[in-house]
Amino acid sequence: MFDFSGTLFRIEPCERWLAGALAAEGFEADDVDIAKYAGELERVGAQPGGVMPDAPPADLAELWESRDLTAERHRAAYTALSRSAGLPWDVHDALYERHRTPAAWQPYPDTAQVLARLHERGVPVAVVSNIGWDLRPIFRVHGVADHVDAFVLSYEHEVQKPDPRLFRVALDALGITGADVREAVMVGDSPAADGGAAALGCRVLLVDPLPVERRPDALLPVLDLPGGKEGAH
Structure with missing residues (x-):
């Protein structure tokens, strides 16, 4: 038996993840902003398969602990974390969709x-x-x-x-x-x-x-x- 993420496959770097979602939505951003906000996404643990949050926001604690039980909970948990990163672009759903693609792994x-x-x-x-x-x-x-x-x-x-x-x-x-x-x-x-x-x-x-x-x-x-x-x- 094998685990998936971190065992057989690895998610793409966070900067590439963010850049891919921005491109898919037609947003333009320079490398400095991408690096800055990718760092924020990593800080809050918003990338599935990426850096885990030290602790999710208190209002997300229950959702976070049970995030893998249903598709709805998984999406809700990770899009909520990405929204907490203070991005200047509304790409939260695009980020979630990006991480489910073969190109992201x-x-x-x-x-x-x-x-x-x-x-x-x-x-x-x-x-x-x-x-x-x-x-x-x-x-x-x-x-x-x-x-x-x-x-x-x-x-x-x-x-x-x-x-x-x-x-x-x-x-x-x-x-x-x-x-x-x-x-x-x-x-x-x-x-x-x-x-x-x-x-x-x-x-x-x-x-x-x-x-x-x-x-x-x-x-x-x-x-x-x-x-x-x-x-x-």
Whole structure:
């Protein structure tokens, strides 16, 4: 099982995210303003998959904690944070739409290799993500969808990590039951969220959600785990 954001894929830099949304809406802005307001968006944690807020505004606390349970909550939480950044342009919906596009995401350098090798070995793979939208098109456009057997997305089940029920959905989708659960591995970047798989007896492997150019091969150790070897199920 793999997490999505910060594990298999990384969101684009915040300045490029903002510039893309501005261009889509027909706004003109110079590099200085883009850098300035991208910094504000990062400060408040408004970019999904980007820097997390230290603490959301008090009036958004409940919405923030449950943002991945439904598509509506996810959009409302992130557009509210972008509105708190003081942007001089009304591009909050455009920013949200931008982050859902394949152009906004880049796979880590070893993502395709690891997923392909596991697929070749007959090792079933699920993507388990706290998210408010369908990420399957991201995998299709980047050419790795055929290497994933199941997508288990929090908003589709109204359950979010670290709740063990979401991992149980993934294990069931992969046909992993009983003692075989001990051979399952959850690969993610969040001890708090992805570590929830340990409650079911799964092993947990954590990677650092660095920019793609700074993390070329952190996923490769998965191929040497017992669950990642040829013929393992």
